[in-house]
Amino acid sequence: MPPSPQSTDSPTNSGPGQKSAAAPQTSTDPTCRYCRRGKAVPIRWRLCNPELSARDRSLITVAVLTAGGNTDQLGFHIGRAIDNGVTQEELIEAITHVTFYAGWPRGMSAMGVAKQLFTDDK
Numbered sequence: 001m002p003p004s005p006q007s008t009d010s011p012t013n014s015g016p017g018q019k020s021a022a023a024p025q026t027s028t029d030p031t032c033r034y035c036r037r038g039k040a041v042p043i044r045w046r047l048c049n050p051e052l053s054a055r056d057r058s059l060i061t062v063a064v065l066t067a068g069g070n071t072d073q074l075g076f077h078i079g080r081a082i083d084n085g086v087t088q089e090e091l092i093e094a095i096t097h098v099t100f101y102a103g104w105p106r107g108m109s110a111m112g113v114a115k116q117l118f119t120d121d122k
Contacts, residue, residue: 054084059094062086066095066110067102074113088118 052060058081065074081091091114099107 055081055086058084059086059090062091062110063094063098066098066106069102069106069109071109071113074110075117078114078117088114 058077061077062074062081065071065077078091082088092111095107095110095114098110
């Protein structure tokens, strides 16, 4: 039987699919020193996973909250997205795009939150 993709012939591995204690940690390793022991707070998550900018991460967060119908958290994250450089037009476009996949009620609920925030800012 061929070895599993995770195993190597290296004597430092303790078994197939198991990492050695001396194995280097990569930025996407979920056992990153900042993320262990329940300390995966947003600032530390960005330190461990720099592949996405704060702007992109915020846009994704708004899209996921919209798709899930989580409007309670959406107001805060729309504000953070704007702080991170996402424009109002981009947020409206993202919510509109998600609406076609997640459903009209969720999209319109999210749009209501966004509209309220955008009109409060003016």
